[in-house]
Amino acid sequence: MAGAAEEPRVSRATSLDGLVERARALASAHRLLLGVCGAPGAGKSTVSQRLVAALGEVAVVVPMDGFHLHDAELARLGRADRKGAPDTFDVRGYTALLARLRSPDHTVYAPEFDRSREESVAGAIAVRPSHRLVVTEGNYLLHDAGGWQDVRPLLDEVWYVETPEDLRLSRLVARHEAHGRSPQDARDWATGPDQVNAELAARGRSRADLVVVVD
Numbered sequence: 150m151a152g153a154a155e156e157p158r159v160s161r162a163t164s165l166d167g168l169v170e171r172a173r174a175l176a177s178a179h180r181l182l183l184g185v186c187g188a189p190g191a192g193k194s195t196v197s198q199r200l201v202a203a204l205g206e207v208a209v210v211v212p213m214d215g216f217h218l219h220d221a222e223l224a225r226l227g228r229a230d231r232k233g234a235p236d237t238f239d240v241r242g243y244t245a246l247l248a249r250l251r252s253p254d255h256t257v258y259a260p261e262f263d264r265s266r267e268e269s270v271a272g273a274i275a276v277r278p279s280h281r282l283v284v285t286e287g288n289y290l291l292h293d294a295g296g297w298q299d300v301r302p303l304l305d306e307v308w309y310v311e312t313p314e315d316l317r318l319s320r321l322v323a324r325h326e327a328h329g330r331s332p333q334d335a336r337d338w339a340t341g342p343d344q345v346n347a348e349l350a351a352r353g354r355s356r357a358d359l360v361v362v363v364d
Contacts (some may be wrong), residue, residue: 168196168308168361169203175306176207176282180253182303185286187310188347189233190321190339192363193286196310201284209280211250213287215260215269216243233346235289240296247285247303253278264328288346291353301356309357313364317347 175181185200187193194212201208216239223229228237249257258272276283289297290307301307312320318339325335354360 165196165199165203169200171359172200172208172282172284173204176204180251180281180283181305182247182250182283182285184290184300184304184307185284185310186288186290186307186350186353186357188317188350189288189343190317190324190347191310191312192317192320193288193310196308196361196363197284197286204282207280208282208284209274209276211246211259211274211276211283211285212261213238213243213285213290214262215273216240216246217262217269219268231342231345233288233342235292235295235297235346235349238289240289240300244296244299244303247300250276250283251303253280267328288350289353291356292349293353293356306358307356308359308361309354310361310363311351311354312362316364 172183175183183200185193185197194210197210197212201210217232218226218228218237218239220229220232223232223237228234231237246257246259250259255278257276259274259276260269260271261273262269285304290300290304291309292298292300321339321343322332322335325338326332330338
Protein backbone atom coordinates (compact mmCIF):
# COMPACT_ATOMS: atom_id res chain seq x y z
CA MET A 150 0.00 0.00 0.00
CA ALA A 151 1.44 3.37 -0.98
CA GLY A 152 2.08 5.83 1.84
CA ALA A 153 0.88 9.42 1.72
CA ALA A 154 4.39 10.73 0.96
CA GLU A 155 5.19 8.20 -1.78
CA GLU A 156 4.71 8.64 -5.50
CA PRO A 157 2.64 5.68 -6.78
CA ARG A 158 3.99 3.44 -9.52
CA VAL A 159 2.77 4.58 -12.94
CA SER A 160 1.47 2.17 -15.56
CA ARG A 161 0.88 3.55 -19.05
CA ALA A 162 -2.11 1.56 -20.25
CA THR A 163 -1.35 1.23 -23.94
CA SER A 164 -2.57 -2.34 -23.41
CA LEU A 165 -4.77 -3.72 -20.68
CA ASP A 166 -2.89 -7.01 -20.58
CA GLY A 167 -0.67 -6.06 -17.65
CA LEU A 168 -3.60 -4.64 -15.70
CA VAL A 169 -5.64 -7.78 -16.34
CA GLU A 170 -2.81 -9.97 -15.05
CA ARG A 171 -2.46 -7.83 -11.93
CA ALA A 172 -6.22 -8.03 -11.36
CA ARG A 173 -6.19 -11.78 -12.03
CA ALA A 174 -3.60 -12.23 -9.29
CA LEU A 175 -5.85 -10.32 -6.89
CA ALA A 176 -8.74 -12.65 -7.78
CA SER A 177 -6.85 -15.87 -7.07
CA ALA A 178 -7.36 -17.43 -3.63
CA HIS A 179 -10.04 -15.43 -1.84
CA ARG A 180 -12.23 -12.41 -2.47
CA LEU A 181 -10.49 -9.07 -2.72
CA LEU A 182 -11.80 -5.58 -3.43
CA LEU A 183 -10.10 -3.44 -6.08
CA GLY A 184 -10.86 0.28 -6.23
CA VAL A 185 -10.59 2.19 -9.50
CA CYS A 186 -10.50 5.91 -8.79
CA GLY A 187 -10.14 9.10 -10.83
CA ALA A 188 -11.70 12.34 -11.99
CA PRO A 189 -15.03 12.49 -13.86
CA GLY A 190 -14.46 11.39 -17.45
CA ALA A 191 -11.02 9.87 -16.81
CA GLY A 192 -12.05 6.40 -17.97
CA LYS A 193 -12.70 4.61 -14.67
CA SER A 194 -15.80 2.80 -15.92
CA THR A 195 -14.10 1.72 -19.15
CA VAL A 196 -11.07 0.31 -17.33
CA SER A 197 -13.29 -1.46 -14.79
CA GLN A 198 -15.60 -2.98 -17.39
CA ARG A 199 -12.73 -4.19 -19.55
CA LEU A 200 -11.03 -5.79 -16.57
CA VAL A 201 -14.17 -7.67 -15.61
CA ALA A 202 -14.88 -8.69 -19.21
CA ALA A 203 -11.36 -10.13 -19.44
CA LEU A 204 -11.57 -11.94 -16.10
CA GLY A 205 -15.01 -13.41 -16.75
CA GLU A 206 -17.33 -14.83 -14.11
CA VAL A 207 -14.92 -14.45 -11.19
CA ALA A 208 -15.22 -10.64 -11.24
CA VAL A 209 -17.97 -8.03 -10.95
CA VAL A 210 -18.18 -4.21 -11.02
CA VAL A 211 -19.94 -2.36 -8.19
CA PRO A 212 -19.88 1.40 -8.95
CA MET A 213 -19.81 4.01 -6.20
CA ASP A 214 -22.37 5.97 -8.22
CA GLY A 215 -25.16 3.69 -7.01
CA PHE A 216 -25.04 5.76 -3.81
CA HIS A 217 -25.97 9.10 -5.41
CA LEU A 218 -28.60 10.83 -3.30
CA HIS A 219 -31.96 11.19 -5.07
CA ASP A 220 -32.64 14.51 -6.80
CA ALA A 221 -35.50 15.26 -4.41
CA GLU A 222 -33.18 14.89 -1.42
CA LEU A 223 -30.51 17.04 -3.10
CA ALA A 224 -33.15 19.73 -3.66
CA ARG A 225 -34.18 19.52 0.01
CA LEU A 226 -30.54 19.89 1.04
CA GLY A 227 -29.95 22.78 -1.37
CA ARG A 228 -27.28 20.76 -3.21
CA ALA A 229 -28.95 20.09 -6.56
CA ASP A 230 -26.45 22.37 -8.31
CA ARG A 231 -23.54 20.33 -6.91
CA LYS A 232 -24.71 16.81 -7.73
CA GLY A 233 -21.63 14.63 -7.82
CA ALA A 234 -19.81 16.39 -4.98
CA PRO A 235 -18.63 14.18 -2.07
CA ASP A 236 -21.51 15.21 0.20
CA THR A 237 -24.14 14.30 -2.42
CA PHE A 238 -23.54 10.57 -1.91
CA ASP A 239 -24.58 8.22 0.88
CA VAL A 240 -21.00 7.50 1.91
CA ARG A 241 -22.09 5.59 5.04
CA GLY A 242 -24.25 3.33 2.94
CA TYR A 243 -21.36 2.78 0.53
CA THR A 244 -18.87 1.87 3.25
CA ALA A 245 -21.43 -0.48 4.83
CA LEU A 246 -21.79 -2.24 1.48
CA LEU A 247 -18.02 -2.56 1.06
CA ALA A 248 -17.78 -4.12 4.52
CA ARG A 249 -20.48 -6.64 3.60
CA LEU A 250 -18.72 -7.44 0.33
CA ARG A 251 -15.60 -8.54 2.20
CA SER A 252 -17.48 -11.64 3.42
CA PRO A 253 -18.28 -13.77 0.36
CA ASP A 254 -20.48 -16.33 2.12
CA HIS A 255 -23.76 -15.10 0.63
CA THR A 256 -25.08 -13.06 -2.29
CA VAL A 257 -25.06 -9.30 -1.69
CA TYR A 258 -27.22 -7.00 -3.80
CA ALA A 259 -25.80 -3.59 -4.70
CA PRO A 260 -27.38 -0.55 -6.36
CA GLU A 261 -26.35 0.93 -9.68
CA PHE A 262 -26.83 4.39 -11.15
CA ASP A 263 -29.06 4.67 -14.22
CA ARG A 264 -27.76 7.69 -16.14
CA SER A 265 -30.77 7.69 -18.46
CA ARG A 266 -32.99 8.41 -15.44
CA GLU A 267 -30.35 10.12 -13.28
CA GLU A 268 -31.23 7.95 -10.30
CA SER A 269 -30.04 4.86 -8.46
CA VAL A 270 -31.67 1.46 -8.85
CA ALA A 271 -31.64 -0.70 -5.72
CA GLY A 272 -30.58 -4.34 -5.90
CA ALA A 273 -29.51 -4.13 -9.55
CA ILE A 274 -26.12 -5.86 -9.10
CA ALA A 275 -25.83 -9.34 -7.61
CA VAL A 276 -22.44 -10.04 -6.03
CA ARG A 277 -22.35 -13.81 -5.67
CA PRO A 278 -20.03 -15.92 -3.51
CA SER A 279 -18.30 -17.06 -6.72
CA HIS A 280 -17.08 -13.52 -7.42
CA ARG A 281 -13.45 -13.50 -6.27
CA LEU A 282 -12.75 -9.90 -7.31
CA VAL A 283 -15.10 -6.97 -6.73
CA VAL A 284 -14.09 -3.91 -8.74
CA THR A 285 -15.59 -0.73 -7.30
CA GLU A 286 -15.07 2.50 -9.21
CA GLY A 287 -15.71 6.14 -8.38
CA ASN A 288 -14.27 9.60 -7.90
CA TYR A 289 -13.70 9.62 -4.15
CA LEU A 290 -12.20 6.28 -3.16
CA LEU A 291 -9.03 8.08 -2.05
CA HIS A 292 -10.72 11.17 -0.61
CA ASP A 293 -9.80 11.81 3.02
CA ALA A 294 -12.71 13.77 4.49
CA GLY A 295 -16.45 13.68 5.12
CA GLY A 296 -16.60 9.95 5.81
CA TRP A 297 -14.72 9.00 2.64
CA GLN A 298 -11.59 8.31 4.67
CA ASP A 299 -13.31 5.09 5.78
CA VAL A 300 -13.38 3.74 2.22
CA ARG A 301 -9.67 3.14 1.59
CA PRO A 302 -9.15 0.70 4.52
CA LEU A 303 -11.90 -1.52 3.06
CA LEU A 304 -10.11 -1.87 -0.31
CA ASP A 305 -7.19 -4.20 -0.92
CA GLU A 306 -5.75 -2.10 -3.71
CA VAL A 307 -6.67 1.19 -5.41
CA TRP A 308 -5.73 2.31 -8.92
CA TYR A 309 -5.93 5.95 -9.99
CA VAL A 310 -6.90 6.43 -13.64
CA GLU A 311 -5.88 9.60 -15.43
CA THR A 312 -6.06 10.77 -19.01
CA PRO A 313 -4.95 13.96 -20.84
CA GLU A 314 -7.08 16.86 -19.66
CA ASP A 315 -8.38 17.91 -23.08
CA LEU A 316 -9.48 14.35 -23.83
CA ARG A 317 -11.09 13.97 -20.40
CA LEU A 318 -13.08 17.18 -20.82
CA SER A 319 -14.21 16.34 -24.36
CA ARG A 320 -15.46 12.94 -23.20
CA LEU A 321 -17.25 14.53 -20.27
CA VAL A 322 -18.97 17.16 -22.41
CA ALA A 323 -20.05 14.47 -24.90
CA ARG A 324 -21.46 12.37 -22.04
CA HIS A 325 -23.51 15.27 -20.71
CA GLU A 326 -24.82 16.07 -24.19
CA ALA A 327 -25.79 12.41 -24.69
CA HIS A 328 -27.89 12.64 -21.54
CA GLY A 329 -29.83 15.70 -22.64
CA ARG A 330 -27.80 18.79 -21.82
CA SER A 331 -27.29 21.47 -24.46
CA PRO A 332 -23.69 21.87 -25.72
CA GLN A 333 -23.24 25.02 -23.63
CA ASP A 334 -24.81 23.54 -20.50
CA ALA A 335 -22.67 20.40 -20.95
CA ARG A 336 -19.47 22.44 -21.13
CA ASP A 337 -20.49 24.67 -18.23
CA TRP A 338 -21.15 21.62 -16.01
CA ALA A 339 -17.93 19.87 -17.09
CA THR A 340 -15.79 22.94 -16.40
CA GLY A 341 -17.75 23.99 -13.30
CA PRO A 342 -19.04 21.42 -10.78
CA ASP A 343 -17.27 18.50 -12.47
CA GLN A 344 -13.96 20.36 -12.44
CA VAL A 345 -14.22 20.98 -8.70
CA ASN A 346 -14.88 17.27 -8.25
CA ALA A 347 -11.93 16.40 -10.49
CA GLU A 348 -9.58 18.49 -8.37
CA LEU A 349 -10.83 16.79 -5.20
CA ALA A 350 -10.27 13.36 -6.74
CA ALA A 351 -6.74 14.33 -7.82
CA ARG A 352 -5.76 15.14 -4.24
CA GLY A 353 -5.80 11.41 -3.48
CA ARG A 354 -3.55 10.39 -6.40
CA SER A 355 -0.45 9.93 -4.23
CA ARG A 356 -2.32 7.43 -2.04
CA ALA A 357 -3.00 5.06 -4.95
CA ASP A 358 -1.16 1.77 -5.34
CA LEU A 359 -0.95 2.28 -9.08
CA VAL A 360 -1.55 5.17 -11.49
CA VAL A 361 -3.00 4.02 -14.80
CA VAL A 362 -2.39 6.53 -17.59
CA VAL A 363 -4.93 6.10 -20.39
CA ASP A 364 -4.15 7.90 -23.66
